[in-house]
Amino acid sequence: MEPAFRSLLYDRPDLYDLVFPEPDQTRAEMCGEAFKRYLRLPPASLVDIGCGNGRLVESLSPSIPECWGVDLVESNIAYARSRGRAGVFHVGDMRTVRLGRTFDVVTCLGNALSYMLADADLEKAITTFATHARPGSLLILDLLNARCYLDGDGFRERIEGRIEAPEFTADSVAVHSLDRAARRMRRTRTWRIAGQPDVVDDAEYRLLYPEETRGILEAGGFELLAMYDNREFRDSDLAGSVTSEPDCAGMRGRKLYVFAMMP
Numbered sequence: 633m634e635p636a637f638r639s640l641l642y643d644r645p646d647l648y649d650l651v652f653p654e655p656d657q658t659r660a661e662m663c664g665e666a667f668k669r670y671l672r673l674p675p676a677s678l679v680d681i682g683c684g685n686g687r688l689v690e691s692l693s694p695s696i697p698e699c700w701g702v703d704l705v706e707s708n709i710a711y712a713r714s715r716g717r718a719g720v721f722h723v724g725d726m727r728t729v730r731l732g733r734t735f736d737v738v739t740c741l742g743n744a745l746s747y748m749l750a751d752a753d754l755e756k757a758i759t760t761f762a763t764h765a766r767p768g769s770l771l772i773l774d775l776l777n778a779r780c781y782l783d784g785d786g787f788r789e790r791i792e793g794r795i796e797a798p799e800f801t802a803d804s805v806a807v808h809s810l811d812r813a814a815r816r817m818r819r820t821r822t823w824r825i826a827g828q829p830d831v832v833d834d835a836e837y838r839l840l841y842p843e844e845t846r847g848i849l850e851a852g853g854f855e856l857l858a859m860y861d862n863r864e865f866r867d868s869d870l871a872g873s874v875t876s877e878p879d880c881a882g883m884r885g886r887k888l889y890v891f892a893m894m895p
């Protein structure tokens with residue numbers, strides 16, 4: 633199936649790490665902390681669904697013997713494979729992919745679930761997660777917190793950014809709009825790259841409330857363990873406070889980090 637979104641960073645997966653550098657490996661650390669908190673034993677297998685260019689798989693694979701990654705966009709998977717990133721990579725749609733096995737951990741991070749705009753698509757994605765879990769498997773998600781965008785002060789109509797690296801320099805202007813009734817945010821981002829025509833990205837994201845998230849997980853057979861608005865497992869009232877300034881995607885500090893188990 634053709635993606636319903638367009639992004640320079642998926643056409644050029646090498647740029648993704650430049651635009652969203654993770655020198656401190658905070659997501660891998662968050663996952664490691666979750667394994668200690670919620671699993672009896674260190675995981676032996678993990679599948680990262682919506683794995684992008686494979687960087688989470690790569691950072692977790694030294695400690696997890698079997699790491700798999702799935703992404704809808706072929707260029708992401710081709711890049712992950714061509715970089716020799718450790719792991720088994722597949723092109724697949726989180727609504728339909730079936731890998732024929734289960735894993736100790738299923739992850740879906742970097743707002744990948746937010747591409748599921750309709751309730752039916754969200755349900756299908758959760759069914760995919762459940763199909764690849766077994767009793768005791770841990771599910772780790774991040775998604776865009778509707779409370780922050782719709783009820784709090786997380787929404788920014790315009791976000792400007794600049795990427796300056798030896799291999800790539802560009803300015804970005806992201807313009808956002810909200811469809812409150814459908815709980816969706818649309819982003820059109822224009823990249824101004826010296827000596828090249830502008831490149832325009834377009835994507836729409838579903839915003840989810842904490843209680844709605846609990847509902848779809850429970851309907852899919854998962855038991856919610858915990859939900860945070862930060863990667864450090866700090867308790868909060870999830871009232872929609874912004875927890876950090878936005879990155880050039882406009883989403884940092886506006887997310888829910890969700891941990892659930894297949895009972």
Ligand SMILES: C[S@@+](CC[C@H](N)C(=O)[O-])C[C@H]1O[C@@H](n2cnc3c(N)ncnc32)[C@H](O)[C@@H]1O
Pocket residue numbers: 642681682683684685687688702703704705708724725726727740741742743744745747
């Ligand atoms: C913002 S990127 C995050 C990538 C990666 N998880 C990370 O955090 O570095 C979101 C990813 O979701 C993928 N995606 C979107 N819709 C998908 C679908 N239906 N099935 C699988 N992957 C999907 C996109 O191709 C993209 O790689």
